[in-house]
Amino acid sequence: MADASTGRELLRAEHIAKNYGQVTALTDINLRIDRGEVLGLLGDNGAGKSTLMKIFTGFVKPSSGQLHFDGKPVELSSVSHARSLGIEAVYQDLALINELNVYRNMFLQREPVKGRFLGILDDKKMRAAAIEQLDRMGVRIPSVDVPVAKLSGGQRQGIAVARSVYQKARLLLLDEPTAAMGAKESALILDVIQRLKDEGEMGIIIIAHNYAQIFDVCDRVNLVEGGRIVFDKKTSETSVEELTDMVVREYREARRSVQAG
Amino acid sequence: MSQSLDTRSSPGATPGEGPDATRQASPAWRRLARLALRQREVSIFLAGVLLVLYFQFSNSAFLSTDNLANLVQFSATTAIIAAGEVFVLVSGELDLSVGMVYALTPFVMFFAAGAGLPVGLAVIVGLLAAGAVGLVNGVVTTVLGLPAFVTTLGTLFLVNGLTLTISGGFPVQPTASGTFTSLFGASPLAELGWAVLLALVLQFVLNKTRWGLHTIGTGGNPVGAAEVGIKVRLIKTGNFVLCAALGGFAGVLDAFRIGSIDPLAGGNDIMFAAMAAAVIGGTLLTGGSGTVIGALLGAAVLGILKDGFTLLGVSAYTFDMILGAAILVTMAINVRLSIWRDQGEG
Ligand SMILES: Nc1ncnc2c1ncn2[C@@H]1O[C@H](COP(=O)(O)OP(=O)(O)O)[C@@H](O)[C@H]1O
Ligand SMILES: [Mg+2]
Numbered sequence: 001m002a003d004a005s006t007g008r009e010l011l012r013a014e015h016i017a018k019n020y021g022q023v024t025a026l027t028d029i030n031l032r033i034d035r036g037e038v039l040g041l042l043g044d045n046g047a048g049k050s051t052l053m054k055i056f057t058g059f060v061k062p063s064s065g066q067l068h069f070d071g072k073p074v075e076l077s078s079v080s081h082a083r084s085l086g087i088e089a090v091y092q093d094l095a096l097i098n099e100l101n102v103y104r105n106m107f108l109q110r111e112p113v114k115g116r117f118l119g120i121l122d123d124k125k126m127r128a129a130a131i132e133q134l135d136r137m138g139v140r141i142p143s144v145d146v147p148v149a150k151l152s153g154g155q156r157q158g159i160a161v162a163r164s165v166y167q168k169a170r171l172l173l174l175d176e177p178t179a180a181m182g183a184k185e186s187a188l189i190l191d192v193i194q195r196l197k198d199e200g201e202m203g204i205i206i207i208a209h210n211y212a213q214i215f216d217v218c219d220r221v222n223l224v225e226g227g228r229i230v231f232d233k234k235t236s237e238t239s240v241e242e243l244t245d246m247v248v249r250e251y252r253e254a255r256r257s258v259q260a261g
Numbered sequence: 262m263s264q265s266l267d268t269r270s271s272p273g274a275t276p277g278e279g280p281d282a283t284r285q286a287s288p289a290w291r292r293l294a295r296l297a298l299r300q301r302e303v304s305i306f307l308a309g310v311l312l313v314l315y316f317q318f319s320n321s322a323f324l325s326t327d328n329l330a331n332l333v334q335f336s337a338t339t340a341i342i343a344a345g346e347v348f349v350l351v352s353g354e355l356d357l358s359v360g361m362v363y364a365l366t367p368f369v370m371f372f373a374a375g376a377g378l379p380v381g382l383a384v385i386v387g388l389l390a391a392g393a394v395g396l397v398n399g400v401v402t403t404v405l406g407l408p409a410f411v412t413t414l415g416t417l418f419l420v421n422g423l424t425l426t427i428s429g430g431f432p433v434q435p436t437a438s439g440t441f442t443s444l445f446g447a448s449p450l451a452e453l454g455w456a457v458l459l460a461l462v463l464q465f466v467l468n469k470t471r472w473g474l475h476t477i478g479t480g481g482n483p484v485g486a487a488e489v490g491i492k493v494r495l496i497k498t499g500n501f502v503l504c505a506a507l508g509g510f511a512g513v514l515d516a517f518r519i520g521s522i523d524p525l526a527g528g529n530d531i532m533f534a535a536m537a538a539a540v541i542g543g544t545l546l547t548g549g550s551g552t553v554i555g556a557l558l559g560a561a562v563l564g565i566l567k568d569g570f571t572l573l574g575v576s577a578y579t580f581d582m583i584l585g586a587a588i589l590v591t592m593a594i595n596v597r598l599s600i601w602r603d604q605g606e607g
Binding site for chain 1: 469470471472474475477478481482484485486487488489490491549550
């Protein structure tokens, strides 16, 4: 399934760069993901992983470079545009609204409404669908009626993941989706990712610090360093040990350059 | 790694049905109290009732028809402006200019009617002018990125100057049929009706529609709202327009009630009263949370205080001190209550 034939290409990034004023977040990113493929994106803090993801969701405009979706060049004009193409994301900051309850967060900007242009919220429908989705994913929360501010970090991440998965995305982007979770919750999320992968059509990019945790679910691993992809291997051709060696080497080099400079 | 997960592990349990069972542990009165106080509006409502009782015992004229009409006249337009201010505050911004829009709009209406438009259309032209000020507030704030405090401070002076210029500084008299005049504010019942109707409709908009939801989202977490694709600039601008239009409408109502359009009417006094009403009613200045009904009750409480102390013969200066203290006390209580509310549910 991970076999990359051109017909299965979902997203390709060519020479993507991004500057924030003086800060260069991304220098030259070349990356590709196929349908049904799970790509692990690794890299140090500040390597530019989140920035890259926000470019894929249309939230951040690249300074230069070209994206291709479904083999066609695209310019993502907005988040709504990207979502209409089937690109969904769990942002590192989760993008939840503390003041809103669980089910309204789950359907934010995708609310089922009544009364057409009046846009009256169909709370009943949202609530029932949220309960069902969270249940199916095994996300345990006391109630869908409480504001998300009252929930734990792991529960909030569960909701954010459930929201993005609910939309039947074609490309799912997960930015450190299990960072605030305990082992048991993380396992649940990884199960969900595995299930989505087994269905065979969705492309998934996971950004994770704990690469040992996601290694098994990934088909391929990329490492971001200095705003570039410096390592791209199938998981069948590498190992957690090799990745650890790379990260340690990267850390040593970073420290040496700091000491030198 | 914190393991703060709810560890009920039976996969069949339906989330959303469990909590009621766990909550039954606390005694009934506490649950009731918490339920009541969870509605921000309840505390301000209770304060209003207590004040009415106090003033009625101090002076039996308080609940007379005449005085109630007085009360409505003070509170109704303040409440309407406060409703607009609630939307702007919930979206995470602030509008200082709305009191000046209140003064400008009836003049625009007056000149439109003078140019030959029927009075109904003239009102609409006035509201469009008001909305245009809101549009400027919104666009300058969201596109140029100025703090709303600065933007609306600028338009406050701009609009005030404009009103004084086009009026020449003198009041004028609006003309309309008797029915129109009484429907648009001259009758206290009509004015009360407008305030209550608008509060109910706008409360519904805030809590039960997409616009309200996105307003809360925009104020509660601007970055997160933008990340899921909410057009936060559009939402903020729309709420500036709504607030200005409501300010203009309040100005029109008062113009017909008083029978005179005064370039010095409203201004910062009514803007601050509306802001106070919104805040006393439970709307946060930090965005993401607010209630229109609360603002209506807040305006009523301000009116009750003002009217009650006037009946008791307290001077206007003393009243301002009492008002200031009342704002501080109610806000302190509100903050304590909401902390208690939050702990109670954790
Ligand atoms: N909105 C922003 N404005 C300015 N600099 C930013 C912004 N977002 C990210 N950066 C900078 O870009 C670099 C990459 O950040 P990020 O993509 O968050 O890295 P990662 O997710 O890999 O930790 C960092 O140096 C960060 O400070
Ligand atoms: Mg990041």
